[in-house]
Each structure stands twice: as C-alpha cells, then as structure tokens.
Amino acid sequence: MATRSAVLAIVNPLSGTTSAQQKKVLQEAFVRRAEALHYAPHVVQTTHPGHATEIAAEAVAQGVTRVLAIGGDGTINETAQALRRSSTALGIVPIGSGNGLARHLGIPLNPMQAIERALSGRPVVIDSGEINEHPFFCTAGLGFEAYVAHEFAKQSVRGLPTYVRTAFRAFWGYKPQRFRLDGQEKELFSLTFANAGQFGNNAWMAPTANIADGRLEQCEIRPFPAQAAGMLTWRLFNKTLNQSAYWRGHSITKASVQTNGPLLIHVDGEPVTLATNQVDVRVLPGSLLVLL
Numbered sequence: 001m002a003t004r005s006a007v008l009a010i011v012n013p014l015s016g017t018t019s020a021q022q023k024k025v026l027q028e029a030f031v032r033r034a035e036a037l038h039y040a041p042h043v044v045q046t047t048h049p050g051h052a053t054e055i056a057a058e059a060v061a062q063g064v065t066r067v068l069a070i071g072g073d074g075t076i077n078e079t080a081q082a083l084r085r086s087s088t089a090l091g092i093v094p095i096g097s098g099n100g101l102a103r104h105l106g107i108p109l110n111p112m113q114a115i116e117r118a119l120s121g122r123p124v125v126i127d128s129g130e131i132n133e134h135p136f137f138c139t140a141g142l143g144f145e146a147y148v149a150h151e152f153a154k155q156s157v158r159g160l161p162t163y164v165r166t167a168f169r170a171f172w173g174y175k176p177q178r179f180r181l182d183g184q185e186k187e188l189f190s191l192t193f194a195n196a197g198q199f200g201n202n203a204w205m206a207p208t209a210n211i212a213d214g215r216l217e218q219c220e221i222r223p224f225p226a227q228a229a230g231m232l233t234w235r236l237f238n239k240t241l242n243q244s245a246y247w248r249g250h251s252i253t254k255a256s257v258q259t260n261g262p263l264l265i266h267v268d269g270e271p272v273t274l275a276t277n278q279v280d281v282r283v284l285p286g287s288l289l290v291l292l
C-alpha cells in the first residue's frame with residue numbers, strides 16, 4: 001500500500017472570535033476529512049507569537065506538501081513566511097477578524113468549506129512582499145492604518161465591531177504624517193503597499209491589485225477634510241476608492257520611505273514598531289503556492 005502523504009493544520013487557539021469548542025470541532029472535522037481523502041493529518045496549536053513560522057518551517061523541511069493555517073491574517077502570515085520559495089503549499093482557513101487574503105483569493109469564509117478547498121484544491125503561485133525584514137502577503141502600510149492596527153491590538157475584544165469603533169475613535173485623534181517617499185517629501189493620511197487588494201472585511205484600498213503580477217500597488221491617501229471621510233469610507237467598501245481625488249496608486253516593485261522618527265507600521269494588519277525611520281519595500285514575485 002502507498003504511504004499516505006502528510007498534511008498539517010496549524011491552529012491559533014486565540015484567533016478571531018470563534019470559541020475554543022468551535023475550534024476543536026473544526027480540528028476534528030479536518031482530521032476526518034483528511035483521512036477520508038487518504039492523507040495522514042496532523043494538527044498543532046500555536047503556543048506563542050512566531051510559533052506558526054517554526055512549525056511550518058519544520059513541515060517544509062520534512063517535505064509536507066500541504067500546510068493549512070487556521071487563524072486570522074496574522075497566523076496566515078506567520079505560516080506563509082516559512083513556505084515562501086518552497087514546494088509546500090498554503091491552505092487558508094480564515095477564522096480571523098478581517099480575512100483579507102482569503103477574501104481577495106475567493107477562499108470560502110465558511111471554515112469547513114475552506115478546509116475542503118485546502119485539501120482538494122490545486123497549488124497556485126502568488127507574489128508576496130517584504131517591508132524591511134517583515135514578509136507580507138495581503139497588505140502592509142504606514143500612517144492611519146498602522147495607527148489603527150496599533151490601537152486595535154490594545155483592545156481586549158476582537159472582531160469587526162471593535163475594529164470599526166477603534167478606527168472611528170482613532171480618526172479624530174490622528175494627524176497626517178510627513179513621509180519622504182522615493183526621495184519626494186509628502187504629507188499623507190496613509191500609505192499602503194498592497195499585494196492583495198483589501199485589508200480585510202472587504203475594505204478595498206487597492207481595487208485593481210493583482211496578486212500574481214509580480215508587482216505591488218502603492219496607494220497614497222492625501223489629507224482630506226473631515227466631511228470627506230464618509231464618502232471615502234463608502235468608496236473603500238464599494239471598491240471604488242481609486243476613483244477618489246484623494247487616492248493615488250502606482251504599480252511598483254520596490255519603494256523606499258523615510259520618516260522623522262521611529263515608525264509604526266502594520267504587516268498584514270499586525271502592529272509593528274520599527275526601530276528605524278527607514279522603510280524598504282519590495283515584491284517577491286511568484287514566491288508562494290496557495291491552495292485554491
């Protein structure tokens with residue numbers, strides 16, 4: 001009898017708003033379905049930040065061909081980091097607050113259906129990005145969106161309602177920042193580098209982004225009067241932000257940004273504080289296999 005190929009599921013027990021019981025049910029369903037498809041399934045729960053990368057790196061070294069990340073965009077990022085430039089493909093089972101990468105790729109938001117896709121789907125090549133030493137797969141950015149990511153991380157409750165409340169509060173306290181972008185001085189409300197088109201929750205910062213074109217979309221929002229905020233928000237969710245006079249986009253392969261002080265950024269929605277005021281962004285074309 002042929003040896004069954006291994007398939008690994010990495011689960012963040014703290015992701016999103018699903019309960020521990022729901023995650024347990026999901027893991028059991030994964031094991032049952034994988035066995036029915038003649039795989040040898042393994043499940044590992046993360047115990048600390050960065051753990052998903054360690055587990056996924058081990059799976060790559062062992063030649064596992066499918067690794068599922070069951071979590072939010074942070075867990076998917078940590079898992080995908082280790083799979084870059086390998087022949088191990090990523091299965092995405094989105095149970096986070098935003099699920100930007102899954103939404104962009106058209107992966108079902110129903111976890112059971114996403115498991116099915118990850119077990120039965122075919123590997124498709126996509127790009128990834130790097131902002132300094134931090135890999136990203138969906139979006140990374142500076143300015144308002146980074147500020148919101150940092151504020152959101154301080155909240156005890158996850159989920160969309162908390163995110164909306166946090167962003168609304170942050171808006172009134174936030175001042176646009178000065179950036180030196182590829183040698184040009186600019187005051188911007190936000191600056192996004194988009195591999196996928198959206199942050200999550202169908203908030204489309206880069207409506208035309210193509211995740212497999214070997215490029216990133218650099219999206220700049222210039223300062224705007226408070227009365228324009230409603231229209232910009234509507235456009236963000238209506239996938240028409242690129243029609244706003246406050247939005248500007250360029251397709252790039254690399255960019256360099258300087259600011260006046262230590263820098264708050266977000267990487268796939270996770271807050272990061274850089275110890276430098278220099279940011280270098282680049283695309284890694286065709287660097288990840290995703291199961292679709």
Ligand SMILES: Nc1ncnc2c1ncn2[C@@H]1O[C@H](COP(=O)(O)OP(=O)(O)OP(=O)(O)O)[C@@H](O)[C@H]1O
Nearest residue numbers: 015016046047048049071072073074075096097098
């Ligand atoms: N056992 C753990 N304890 C503490 N933190 C963890 C653990 N496992 C993973 N993490 C960290 O939790 C972070 C957030 O996880 P994840 O993105 O999956 O959930 P989320 O934040 O609820 O979802 P979203 O990103 O969609 O808001 C990850 O970047 C990871 O570093």
